[in-house]
Amino acid sequence: MRKWLTIMLAFTLVFSLAACSGGSNGGGSNVSNDGGSGNSGEGGEQKPVKLRMAWWGGQPRHDYTLEVIKLYQQENPHVTIEPEYANFDDYWKRLAPQAAANELPDIIQMDISYFTQYAQKGQLADLTPYIGEQINVDNISENAIAGGKLDVKLYAFNVGVNTVQFQYNPETLKKAGVEEIDDENWTWEDYVRIAKQVKDNTGLYFDTGMRPEVFFGYFLRTKGQHLYNAEGNALGYEDDALFVEFFGRLAELVKYGAAPAPDVKAQIKGPEDDPMVKGTGVGIWQWTNQYVSIQQIAGVPLEMLHMPGPNREQGLYLKPSMYFAISNNSKQKEEAAKFIDFWVNSVEANKLIKGERGVPVSSVVKEAIKPDLDEAQAKVFDYVAWAEENSTPMDPPDPVGAAEIMNMLKSYSEQMDFQKITPEEAAKKFRQEANAVLGKNK
Incomplete structure (x- = not known):
């Protein structure tokens, strides 16, 4: 009888601990109420997450992108983002061997000329599960989102439009x-x-x-x-x-x-x-x-x-000026998707970006940052607005x-x-x- 009681007490203790842990390995959602990814440690603290992010561009782009990363890390202290950047030609020379070794960065700036190649080789994650979850698209048109689709899957997210x-x-x-x-x-x-x-x-x-x-x-x-x-x-x-x-x-x-x-x-x-x-x-x-x-x-x-x-x-x-894609080999896809959401939906982040990667796809962001644009930035927004009325659909x-x-x-x-x-x-x-x-x- 004592042995039976001991077994029952042990079973009850294990069940109680599992119920109190809030673990996400069962059938529940892996998204926490505060928008976190469920990477929580003891006491509700989120486990440290490290993401690699790669992009191409000139020095001004490098500078403000690092500022956006810094802002994101301040709001998400459990996340560290390691930057990797180069000019356009060197970027793709660096990315190719990483892709071959399944060591692509978690977040990849993607161009339309390489998009299909990387997607069809299974090197980019389908972002569909993160739309409406980690990535808020309430203020983004379906046309803007569709620019990152191949067949029925969304392999890259449009971060801005240009011509x-x-x-x-x-x-x-x-x-x-x-x-x-x-x-x-x-x-x-x-x-x-x-x-x-x-x-x-x-x-x-x-x-x-x-x-x-x-x-x-x-x-x-x-x-x-x-x-x-x-x-x-x-x-x-x-x-x-x-x-x-x-x-x-x-x-x-x-x-x-x-x-x-x-x-x-x-x-x-x-x-x-x-x-x-x-x-x-x-x-x-x-x-x-x-x-x-x-x-x-x-x-x-x-x-x-x-x-x-x-x-x-x-x-x-x-044209989508460029995309952000998530590597299929990333172990932190949800966290990477949250950064993409921050990039396209954060007004504060876009006050730093100011349309340099294309006019924002979020209508709310576009209107919110207009008062902060200088003359040159406003010219770009106006020109793209003109092009919307004086162009035809992209190939x-x-x-x-x-x-x-x-x-x-x-x-x-x-x-x-x-x-x-x-x-x-x-x-x-x-x-x-x-x-x-x-x-x-x-």
Whole structure:
């Protein structure tokens, strides 16, 4: 009898301890009432959590991102975030071996050109379970969220929207005898003429060229064509004359000296090195979200210019400036999701970010930080608002192999700029090689 009572007392004690522990290993929710992840230690204290976060960008982006991380850690003292950052090209070179070794950072800044590749290889977590839980989307449109979907799964969260344009120093342009450019009506032919005029009158570069995959894509859209077909298993345009026209024009400007040769561009490691910043160039083709930082670095007022036409509205689109994704190998997915929520929904955090990674996707945040924007930041918000009314829907996410296609375009662009290959030869070779890569998606 005594032995039986001892067993019963032991069973009761174990059951009571389990009931009082508030553990989350059963069927209950793993989200605590205060928004925590359930990583609680003794006395209700949360267990320490360490997250790795990776991003690309210039020094201004690094600086404010570290401030946002600091703010988050102050509000969540159990969390430590280790930053990993580099410029765009070095970032992907660093990320590839980490992915191969299943050692990706918990939070990854993701670009649309690599999104499908990483998602289809199972390297990104599906964020669907965290939507409406760790990530509040009450004030974020479904269109903004859908930009991070592949098929039915959400592999990345859109942290801001932007569009392409030309950003330039108006004083440098005036020195070349060009008072202004007809913003509403200028064409590709006008671009070539003005670029050569700048070179003739000042010896300066007009620009530093265009990222091929971005601006060739825009050019194709103005012609009613696309870089990839809808299935992602072949190029989306049939006439190689479009390739010849676009890249032939850029190669012509390099040969003329109106744009730098590839060996000069190779020395541009970040916006700090751009000819416009150094006073040896007029402007730069890039995304709207990069306007504020390039102006800060240049230290002079800059202006914005629409893309050349015709058919600008058909070419323009609003793009997720970048995403935050969570590594599938992360052991702290819920905590990583909470940081994403903080990034997109915290007004205080966005007073530091100020749209540098794109105009905020939260309507509440966007309105709340407007009074704190300086003139340059307000210009970006206004331009994106204009683009919302003067653009067409973006293409589907880039297919698997897009990163390889991007490298091909860069390589052939450099060969054309060095006059080692004609645009006609490059167009033919690019089509053969690109379709061979994309054909694997069938």
